[in-house]
Amino acid sequence: MTTNASTASSLLEQYGPREAMEYDVVIVGGGPAGLAASIRLKQLAAEQNHEVSVCVLEKGGELGAHILSGAVMDPQALTELLPNWKELGAPLNTAVSEDRFLFLTESKAYKTPNFMLPACFQNHGNYVVSLANVVRWLGQQAEALGVEVFPGFPAAEILYNDDGSVRGVATGNMGVDRAGIPTAAFQLGMELHAKYTLFAEGARGHLGKQLLEKFDLNKDKAPQSYAIGIKELWEIDPALHQPGLVIHTAGWPLANDTYGGSFLYHLENNQVAVGYVVGLAYDNPYLSPFEEFQRYKTHPEISKFFKGGKRVSYGARAITAGGLQSLPKLVFAGGALIGCDAGFLNASRIKGSHAAIKSGMMAADAAFAALQGGRQYDELSDYPQAFEKSWLHEELHVARNFKPWMSKGLYTGALMVGIDQLILRGKAPWTLRNTHADHTCLRPAAEFQPIAYPKPDNTLTFDRLSSVFISNTNHVEDQPIHLTLKDASVPVDINLARYAGPEARYCPAAVYEFVKTDAGEDRLQINAQNCVHCKTCDIKDPTQNIVWVTPEGGGGPNYPNM
Ligand SMILES: Cc1cc2nc3c(=O)[nH]c(=O)nc-3n(C[C@H](O)[C@H](O)[C@H](O)COP(=O)(O)OP(=O)(O)OC[C@H]3O[C@@H](n4cnc5c(N)ncnc54)[C@H](O)[C@@H]3O)c2cc1C
Numbered sequence: 001m002t003t004n005a006s007t008a009s010s011l012l013e014q015y016g017p018r019e020a021m022e023y024d025v026v027i028v029g030g031g032p033a034g035l036a037a038s039i040r041l042k043q044l045a046a047e048q049n050h051e052v053s054v055c056v057l058e059k060g061g062e063l064g065a066h067i068l069s070g071a072v073m074d075p076q077a078l079t080e081l082l083p084n085w086k087e088l089g090a091p092l093n094t095a096v097s098e099d100r101f102l103f104l105t106e107s108k109a110y111k112t113p114n115f116m117l118p119a120c121f122q123n124h125g126n127y128v129v130s131l132a133n134v135v136r137w138l139g140q141q142a143e144a145l146g147v148e149v150f151p152g153f154p155a156a157e158i159l160y161n162d163d164g165s166v167r168g169v170a171t172g173n174m175g176v177d178r179a180g181i182p183t184a185a186f187q188l189g190m191e192l193h194a195k196y197t198l199f200a201e202g203a204r205g206h207l208g209k210q211l212l213e214k215f216d217l218n219k220d221k222a223p224q225s226y227a228i229g230i231k232e233l234w235e236i237d238p239a240l241h242q243p244g245l246v247i248h249t250a251g252w253p254l255a256n257d258t259y260g261g262s263f264l265y266h267l268e269n270n271q272v273a274v275g276y277v278v279g280l281a282y283d284n285p286y287l288s289p290f291e292e293f294q295r296y297k298t299h300p301e302i303s304k305f306f307k308g309g310k311r312v313s314y315g316a317r318a319i320t321a322g323g324l325q326s327l328p329k330l331v332f333a334g335g336a337l338i339g340c341d342a343g344f345l346n347a348s349r350i351k352g353s354h355a356a357i358k359s360g361m362m363a364a365d366a367a368f369a370a371l372q373g374g375r376q377y378d379e380l381s382d383y384p385q386a387f388e389k390s391w392l393h394e395e396l397h398v399a400r401n402f403k404p405w406m407s408k409g410l411y412t413g414a415l416m417v418g419i420d421q422l423i424l425r426g427k428a429p430w431t432l433r434n435t436h437a438d439h440t441c442l443r444p445a446a447e448f449q450p451i452a453y454p455k456p457d458n459t460l461t462f463d464r465l466s467s468v469f470i471s472n473t474n475h476v477e478d479q480p481i482h483l484t485l486k487d488a489s490v491p492v493d494i495n496l497a498r499y500a501g502p503e504a505r506y507c508p509a510a511v512y513e514f515v516k517t518d519a520g521e522d523r524l525q526i527n528a529q530n531c532v533h534c535k536t537c538d539i540k541d542p543t544q545n546i547v548w549v550t551p552e553g554g555g556g557p558n559y560p561n562m
């Protein structure tokens with residue numbers, strides 16, 4: 001048990017019991033998956049005249065505050081959910097106007113002819129959006145239908161019935177100081193009981209991770225694989241802006257054996273979203289995804305867009321990229337995993353928002369049918385069955401070999417993805433599987449040379465602290481650290497000694513710093529207030545010693561239109 005968990009349970013003993021609220025369905029996470037599920041439940045309730053109470057808990061201070069995406073959005077699932085989304089004012093305003101796929105060397109860019117682009121890289125019919133704004137709008141639709149949305153309330157704990165089925169969740173306590181002592185602002189968390197609880201926390205959900213373990217949902221599945229996506233939002237010179245232009249790159253600055261690439265999307269209002277994705281199975285502990293991103297922006301084919309521009313926001317988030325082979329069992333007694341908490345993202349398209357919406361809808365259909373039949377706390381098996389028959393399953397099946405091929409290196413990957421997607425059109429007779437969890441992939445630092453990254457120029461390239469500053473990240477400082485260590489000696493004795501302290505480089509918010517004590521000894525300092533909730537440390541820490549738990553409600557980034 002982590003210190004935070006033991007503190008919480010002793011406070012419960014002292015100040016409990018907690019107040020409880022009863023719902024038919026509780027949804028954890030107000031992203032595309034959770035909100036789509038809530039909307040679908042209320043639509044069905046209205047259509048079939050069967051009242052259903054639904055609430056959505058969101059850890060961000062407002063809906064959208066913790067949403068960071070690309071994003072080019074495929075509207076297929078949204079159209080199924082709200083066919084009149086245009087009339088309802090959905091912020092899908094910029095249709096994709098051009099696709100460019102570039103292979104980069106340090107100074108050159110080679111454009112792939114469009115006829116050679118597999119369908120997964122073609123975005124005709126899609127929209128360049130701010131997913132955070134789409135989520136804010138989905139929240140309005142949900143509330144208009146009667147969904148109760150509670151922003152600023154992280155679900156911190158799963159509640160179980162005596163028979164082991166999920167009975168809901170409890171929100172975290174508020175007003176506890178760093179040492180775990182209640183302050184004058186202390187408030188015990190609340191319990192939210194539900195006949196069914198849907199978990200929609202996004203990539204590497206904190207509670208989702210516990211459910212995977214408790215119900216052995218990954219049994220016989222390939223280990224999940226993740227990437228970190230780091231993004232900046234820029235306002236650029238209108239003369240350089242081309243609304244709807246979508247650019248993806250592979251190659252420089254990453255080594256050919258490291259999975260990753262970039263995106264650069266021209267939104268509305270002269271804004272450009274630029275970001276870099278690095279697979280977390282990388283082996284070189286000296287690699288810094290943040291610095292690779294900064295270096296990428298200096299490529300002449302990329303830097304040209306930012307001349308005279310201004311960076312307006314920054315953030316990072318993990319991406320669940322294992323696809324169909326790593327998709328866990330979706331249901332357990334009393335609930336289900338939806339969206340990226342399960343892992344529905346299509347890595348070949350770097351798209352998961354449509355999949356999140358679709359999975360939320362299918363889980364909602366199953367939950368509604370169960371409620372109508374008078375059921376509770378059992379498995380919603382209609383949901384995985386509907387998924388197997390859905391277009392989403394077909395899409396993920398076609399994409400199933402993309403990530404495993406690309407993990408074999410850029411050249412082999414590009415060749416085999418070409419064969420798989422262009423010639424065989426996803427109907428290859430083979431299915432490759434990921435064999436290693438990302439945290440097992442680092443090799444000792446002694447096998448590598450440190451990477452000399454260029455210094456930031458503060459115009460095009462920046463350091464991490466000035467970047468975190470514009471993510472508007474904030475946590476109440478006097479609260480238990482939400483980045484818990486199972487064993488406090490591991491960072492120095494293993495991570496620093498063997499891997500040269502990789503957490504000081506993979507964290508995009510400079511949360512982890514190795515400093516010297518007065519006695520000259522190494523110590524890990526955790527600047528938890530900077531954490532942008534990307535979850536990379538929870539995924540990549542080599543011995544899985546770092547455990548991310550929910551901080552006090554409302555803490556974390558405050559992204560505008562990311
Ligand atoms: C850099 C990057 C680029 C991407 N580009 C694209 C793209 O171009 N197109 C595309 O379609 N997809 C893209 N994606 C993927 C897409 O963003 C995700 O697939 C999608 O957001 C998943 O939706 P979700 O609802 O499952 O999770 P999320 O969008 O992550 O939402 C989860 C929500 O739950 C909240 N939450 C988490 N835990 C708790 C808790 N315990 N209690 C309460 N609230 C909680 C979070 O704060 C968040 O608001 C990209 C992702 C990244 C990181």
Ligand code: SF4
Binds near residue numbers: 508532536537538
């Ligand atoms: S501490 Fe962990 S979750 Fe927070 S920003 Fe750093 S890597 Fe991401």
